[in-house]
Amino acid sequence: MELFERLLKGDLRAAGRLMSRAEAGAVEVRPTLGKIYKAAGKGHIVGLTGVPGSGKSTLVSKLVEAIREDGRKVGVIAIDPSSPFSGGSILGDRIRMSNLAMDDGVYIRSMATRGSTGGLARSALAAVDILDAAGFDIIIIETVGVGQDEVEIARASHSVLVVSAPGLGDDVQAIKAGILEIADIHVVSKCDRADANRTITDLKTMLAMGITVSMKNMNDKPLWQVPVVGTSSETGEGIRSLLETIDRHRDVHRSSALGPQRLRRIAEYRTFKTAEDLLRGRFFASTSERVAAMVERISRRELDPFTASDELMSNVAL
Amino acid sequence: MSSPIRVLLAKVGLDGHDRGVKVVARTLRDAGMDVIYTGLHRTPEEVVYSAIQEDVDVLGISLLSGAHMTICPKIMKLLKEQGAEDTIVVVGGVVPDEDVAPLKEMGVKELLLQDTPPNQIVETLENLVAERGPR
Numbered sequence: 001m002e003l004f005e006r007l008l009k010g011d012l013r014a015a016g017r018l019m020s021r022a023e024a025g026a027v028e029v030r031p032t033l034g035k036i037y038k039a040a041g042k043g044h045i046v047g048l049t050g051v052p053g054s055g056k057s058t059l060v061s062k063l064v065e066a067i068r069e070d071g072r073k074v075g076v077i078a079i080d081p082s083s084p085f086s087g088g089s090i091l092g093d094r095i096r097m098s099n100l101a102m103d104d105g106v107y108i109r110s111m112a113t114r115g116s117t118g119g120l121a122r123s124a125l126a127a128v129d130i131l132d133a134a135g136f137d138i139i140i141i142e143t144v145g146v147g148q149d150e151v152e153i154a155r156a157s158h159s160v161l162v163v164s165a166p167g168l169g170d171d172v173q174a175i176k177a178g179i180l181e182i183a184d185i186h187v188v189s190k191c192d193r194a195d196a197n198r199t200i201t202d203l204k205t206m207l208a209m210g211i212t213v214s215m216k217n218m219n220d221k222p223l224w225q226v227p228v229v230g231t232s233s234e235t236g237e238g239i240r241s242l243l244e245t246i247d248r249h250r251d252v253h254r255s256s257a258l259g260p261q262r263l264r265r266i267a268e269y270r271t272f273k274t275a276e277d278l279l280r281g282r283f284f285a286s287t288s289e290r291v292a293a294m295v296e297r298i299s300r301r302e303l304d305p306f307t308a309s310d311e312l313m314s315n316v317a318l
Numbered sequence: 319m320s321s322p323i324r325v326l327l328a329k330v331g332l333d334g335h336d337r338g339v340k341v342v343a344r345t346l347r348d349a350g351m352d353v354i355y356t357g358l359h360r361t362p363e364e365v366v367y368s369a370i371q372e373d374v375d376v377l378g379i380s381l382l383s384g385a386h387m388t389i390c391p392k393i394m395k396l397l398k399e400q401g402a403e404d405t406i407v408v409v410g411g412v413v414p415d416e417d418v419a420p421l422k423e424m425g426v427k428e429l430l431l432q433d434t435p436p437n438q439i440v441e442t443l444e445n446l447v448a449e450r451g452p453r
């Protein structure tokens with residue numbers, strides 16, 4: 001049987017293999033990924049981001065447990081950065097989720113960012129489709145909230161969770177990274193710690209000042225008001241309430257104009273990203289020799305990069 | 319376009335020696351591979367499930383506890399049951415000479431024990447994956 005048919009029957013080995021092929025980015029897999037895209041669309045996609053060490057992976061493992069208690073199936077795509085030097089990576093999110101490994105209703109996949117040119121959006125969102133098509137009800141994407149690609153991928157989901165941890169001036173980091181304003185739901189993690197209340201208050205103050213703009217209904221009341229939910233992965237506090245908030249966000253979206261609006265935005269993002277990925281690949285393939293021939297002159301400042309790229313663009317086979 | 323070799327590094331059972339496995343993780347990353355580390359105290363079942371979900375090329379088990387002759391057979395059996403016998407299994411750590419042949423017999427592809435230089439670990443994995451070919 002073909003991998004695609006096996007996937008639709010819920011075969012998880014087929015899912016794993018398809019994700020590897022999507023990540024490798026071979027042209028032959030594109031038609032299959034296209035079929036998978038069309039077969040997907042039932043799952044609820046949750047993007048979860050926050051600064052390094054804010055407790056994302058531990059929280060994901062607790063959320064997964066709560067989702068499983070309801071009997072729902074849940075997939076996780078955990079993304080960690082690649083080394084900028086070797087391109088390799090150590091993917092450590094799974095360590096925090098090891099208690100979940102033994103259950104067919106849970107699928108965890110680790111993925112590396114592979115720098116900015118490697119089509120992270122393509123492979124991560126294809127992996128989400130694969131789990132969606134295999135019948136997973138909720139798919140969580142964990143990304144570190146630094147770097148444009150990582151933040152954009154969290155945004156390409158139905159519910160965006162931004163995790164802030166108390167202390168350490170994390171809030172400043174998060175503000176710098178520009179991730180606070182993308183949240184549909186703010187999570188303050190590690191609420192077993194004494195300083196958590198301050199973080200919650202800070203976030204609420206910021207929200208009250210209206211930093212986030214949201215779509216209004218006819219009575220001019222926002223359809224969704226961004227909540228702040230405190231959680232502790234140590235005590236379990238707030239985990240159930242966070243899951244309820246996610247479900248509520250899903251329901252508001254599915255029953256209002258917000259949902260279709262967001263789905264179109266995600267569709268646009270994916271289309272551009274997928275095309276960009278193709279374009280970049282073909283551009284490099286068809287220009288690398290000519291670029292190699294030019295660099296010597298450019299480095300000696302006999303030729304400039306602007307003229308050189310005009311030349312490349314004017315006769316490139318895309 | 320092809321992606322890096324994917325490796326799952328696992329510590330199984332009560333074995334708390336993790337110095338070696340962390341050295342290996344960095345070595346492989348620096349050689350451009352994607353390394354998924356499971357952390358300490360995993361069960362053979364957890365390791366095999368993880369290897370399948372992650373669809374790794376190589377499952378590397380680090381064993382310094384002396385329990386390799388009970389742990390390895392379990393892992394090989396589970397991989398077969400799950401239809402994942404195309405996973406390349408290698409073992410590192412402390413294993414006495416007389417156990418090397420029986421482990422290879424049950425399907426462990428290579429043993430990379432104490433004082434194996436980093437480049438030899440990298441080359442061995444690259445060769446094993448090349449021998450297996452695309453899948």
Ligand code: B12
Nearest residue numbers: 333334335336337338378380382383384410411431432434
């Ligand atoms: C350091 C050490 C400890 C440290 C561990 C610290 C840590 N966090 O790792 C401490 C002090 C905690 C410790 C405790 C114990 N230890 Co101790 N320990 C050692 C020692 C001296 C060195 C191990 C080491 O770190 N080597 C350095 C690393 C870099 O080398 P490595 O692990 O071998 O890894 C290399 C290769 O094996 C390979 N490799 C390793 N894993 C993998 C995986 C893959 C996939 C690949 C490809 C390659 C690979 O690559 C690495 C680089 O070449 C060894 C003796 C020895 N010479 O091995 C004993 C030794 C392993 N310990 C031993 C024992 C008995 C214990 C204790 C039970 C002692 C006790 N009674 O309390 C406890 C058990 C703790 C536990 N919970 O497991 C015995 C094990 C005997 C056996 N296997 O039958 C040994 C062999 C000592 C001995 N000769 O008796 N130990």
Ligand SMILES: Nc1nc2c(ncn2[C@@H]2O[C@H](COP(=O)(O)OP(=O)(O)OP(=O)(O)O)[C@@H](O)[C@H]2O)c(=O)[nH]1
Nearest residue numbers: 051052053054055056057058096144190232233234
């Ligand atoms: N006190 C307390 N510590 C926590 C909690 N959740 C996580 N931690 C600790 O915070 C540290 C980071 O946790 P992770 O879950 O790995 O954080 P992360 O955001 O996934 O980290 P990266 O993936 O590296 O960005 C670990 O040491 C955890 O034990 C919590 O609820 N309470």
Ligand SMILES: [Mg+2]
Nearest residue numbers: 056057092093
């Ligand atoms: Mg993490």
